[in-house]
Amino acid sequence: xxxxxxxxxxxxxxxxxxxxxxxxxxxxxxxxxxxxxxxxxxxxxxxxxxxxxxxxxxxxxxxxxxxxxxxxxxxxxxxxxxxxxxxxxxxxxxxxxxxxxxxxxxxxxxxxxxxxxxxxxxxxxxxxxxxxxxxxxxxxxxxxxxxxxxxxxxxxxxxxxxxxxxxxxxxxxxxxxxxxxxxxxxxxxxxxxxxxxxxxxxxxxxxxxxxxxxxxxxxxxxxxxxxxxxxxxxxxxxxxxxxxxxxxxxxxxxxxxxxxxxxxxxxxxxxxxxxxxxxxxxxxxxxxxxxxxxxxxxxxxxxxxxxxxxxxxxxxxxxxxxxxxxxxxxxxxxxxxxxxxxxxxxxxxxxxxxxxxxxxxxxxxxxxxxxxxx
Numbered sequence: 001x002x003x004x005x006x007x008x009x010x011x012x013x014x015x016x017x018x019x020x021x022x023x024x025x026x027x028x029x030x031x032x033x034x035x036x037x038x039x040x041x042x043x044x045x046x047x048x049x050x051x052x053x054x055x056x057x058x059x060x061x062x063x064x065x066x067x068x069x070x071x072x073x074x075x076x077x078x079x080x081x082x083x084x085x086x087x088x089x090x091x092x093x094x095x096x097x098x099x100x101x102x103x104x105x106x107x108x109x110x111x112x113x114x115x116x117x118x119x120x121x122x123x124x125x126x127x128x129x130x131x132x133x134x135x136x137x138x139x140x141x142x143x144x145x146x147x148x149x150x151x152x153x154x155x156x157x158x159x160x161x162x163x164x165x166x167x168x169x170x171x172x173x174x175x176x177x178x179x180x181x182x183x184x185x186x187x188x189x190x191x192x193x194x195x196x197x198x199x200x201x202x203x204x205x206x207x208x209x210x211x212x213x214x215x216x217x218x219x220x221x222x223x224x225x226x227x228x229x230x231x232x233x234x235x236x237x238x239x240x241x242x243x244x245x246x247x248x249x250x251x252x253x254x255x256x257x258x259x260x261x262x263x264x265x266x267x268x269x270x271x272x273x274x275x276x277x278x279x280x281x282x283x284x285x286x287x288x289x290x291x292x293x294x295x296x297x298x299x300x301x302x303x304x305x306x307x308x309x310x311x312x313x314x315x316x317x318x319x320x321x322x323x324x325x326x327x328x329x330x331x332x333x334x335x336x337x338x339x340x341x342x343x344x345x346x347x348x349x350x351x352x353x354x355x356x357x358x359x360x361x362x363x364x365x366x367x368x369x370x371x372x373x374x
Contacts, residue, residue: 049141053137053140053141056144057156060149060153060156061149061189061192061193062153062156062157062189063188065160066157066160067156069163070140070159072105073109074105074135074137074140076104076135078105078108078163080108081093081096082103082104095107095108095112096170097169098113098114105135105136108162108163108166109136109163110133110136110139115178117178117179118158118162118179118182122154124147124151128142128143128146143155154185154189157186157188158181158182158185160185161181161185161188162181211334211335212334212370213337213370214335215247216243216245216286216287218245219245219285220245220285220287221244221278221286222244222286222287222289223242223274223275223277223278223288223289224240224241224243224289224331224338224339225238225239225267225273225274225288226239226267226290226336226339226340227269227292227343228340228343228346229259229263229266230256231259234259235256236256236259236346237254237256237257237342237344237345238254238257238266238270238343238346239252239253239270239339239340239341239343239344240253240270240342241342242274242277242281242286247371249359249367251357252338252355252358252360253277253342253352253353254342254346254349254352254353255273255351256349256352261308261309262309263292264292264295267292267294267295268313269312270290271288272312272319274288275288275319275326276319279323284323285326286326287326287327287329288316288320288326288327288328288329289329289330290330290336290339291330291332291333292330293330296328296329298313299317301313338363338366342360
């Protein structure tokens with residue numbers, strides 16, 4: 001079993017698995033429902049087609065707001081008159097331009113007679129108008145099959161400008177003639193492409209200092225920990241190294257364990273292993289330092305940690321209360337290099353290996369470089 005257990009009895013609590021902090025959020029509930037609906041859909045080929053469609057859309061060389069606009073249009077989340085009527089904001093869902101049909105995203109961007117003149121100016125637009133479509137997503141899917149990348153980018157920009165023009169007219173704001181939409185779309189694409197091709201401005205500011213391991217103050221010990229994941233064997237590695245103010249090693253270890261349910265659980269397990277190792281060595285004043293900010297923030301939290309790995313966090317806090325002084329600290333990966341290498345080494349060793357006042361022979365050179373802080 002890969003589920004890490006607590007070392008002491010803890011009461012049960014409700015945990016929401018859709019977020020990292022264990023608390024329910026509407027967004028996570030929405031994503032869970034979408035995921036369940038996709039899994040329940042027997043048409044796996046449809047899911048593959050949709051993945052290809054969105055990969056194509058998000059890869060287009062157009063402004064991000066245009067790609068986002070296409071996503072909203074496909075999911076009928078634009079503030080069309082039908083949506084506004086559905087939310088009881090307006091009384092009439094009929095298109096204000098043609099007054100003949102309900103205004104959906106598909107109607108506003110493609111079917112309305114006031115915008116058909118825009119698409120008819122494009123050769124591929126005339127070809128696309130000859131076929132029936134269920135909605136805007138169906139139209140966009142057809143575009144990805146028939147149009148070149150350049151034409152698809154123009155389709156995207158024209159669609160966005162049609163919506164922009166519609167909003168300007170609705171708000172009685174000045175706007176170009178609708179016949180200017182295609183030329184303006186071409187201009188915007190050219191501007192965006194040229195901007196992307198410009199070389200980045202090289203900053204003349206000096207680079208910040210390289211992050212290295214820093215020793216604790218005299219009389220304290222720094223306990224660095226890290227975790228590594230071995231996906232091919234469904235296991236994880238825990239690495240710990242303890243040093244004093246002069247950079248001398250008090251002890252190090254690496255341990256291979258079954259992979260728990262998340263990366264955060266691996267990091268939390270490494271932190272628990274580290275503080276227990278320090279306690280076993282009789283070190284009572286320590287700085288417990290890791291490169292997972294999520295775990296460090298959980299350790300610094302005054303209240304209970306209601307996540308799937310919360311019981312491990314509570315174990316660490318319980319052990320910490322038995323020591324004289326414990327500081328929970330975060331450091332970037334470069335400052336946690338030895339612990340990371342020890343965690344990766346667990347792939348090759350026995351379940352648990354410990355070195356007192358030393359590190360594995362192959363890591364001695366790394367230790368010398370890592371401890372050159374003076």
